[in-house]
């Protein structure tokens with residue numbers, strides 16, 4: 340019995356536009372192909388992301404980058420087959436009685452290659468600075484509305500340490516626990532207790548969806564090159580491990 344079989348709906352929780360495709364695009368496409376309704380909750384607009392050198396360079400550091408990344412996410416999720424997507428802080432992903440808000444991208448610094456840490460200039464309204472209870476409450480409100488059979492988000496290291504990814508993990512897990520919903524963390528390598536998915540047949544759809552995130556990366560064959568210059572192979576495999584929620 341696979342974790343992705345017979346799931347009527349799965350909610351993916353990600354920190355920034357592009358994370359859904361880079362780390363879980365193949366998983367999302369696989370869920371859709373297996374008949375699940377896939378929902379995506381994105382926590383911030385990724386407005387502090389660097390921008391690929393080229394026609395979009397001028398957007399770096401401007402509010403227009405948030406709008407561009409909204410459009411990129413719209414295209415990518417359409418390609419992956421996401422049923423509906425939501426922004427954290429905006430109904431229905433906002434706790435009852437609270438005014439809508441945005442959680443801003445916290446930014447990050449590289450501690451060493453492959454491991455990110457907090458930037459020292461995160462804004463007061465940044466995701467990683469917001470109270471965990473507020474973030475978790477907003478995610479819980481969406482879970483109560485959608486009643487997904489499974490919630491999927493990062494592991495406790497946020498994949499590579501980005502403070503927004505870590506926060507998304509903590510809050511998604513807390514919300515899953517408060518609502519009694521199964522939660523699975525995404526792993527980049529096979530591990531004990533995890534189910535491993537090799538999904539090379541999803542490469543084409545993931546590649547198409549990656550091209551939608553043109554402000555952040557470029558596709559070169561079966562690799563992507565990030566705005567900062569890091570090159571990596573397109574990911575078509577991932578592990579999922581259930582974390583106890585009750």
Ligand SMILES: [Zn+2]
Nearest residue numbers: 354355358501
């Ligand atoms: Zn991210």
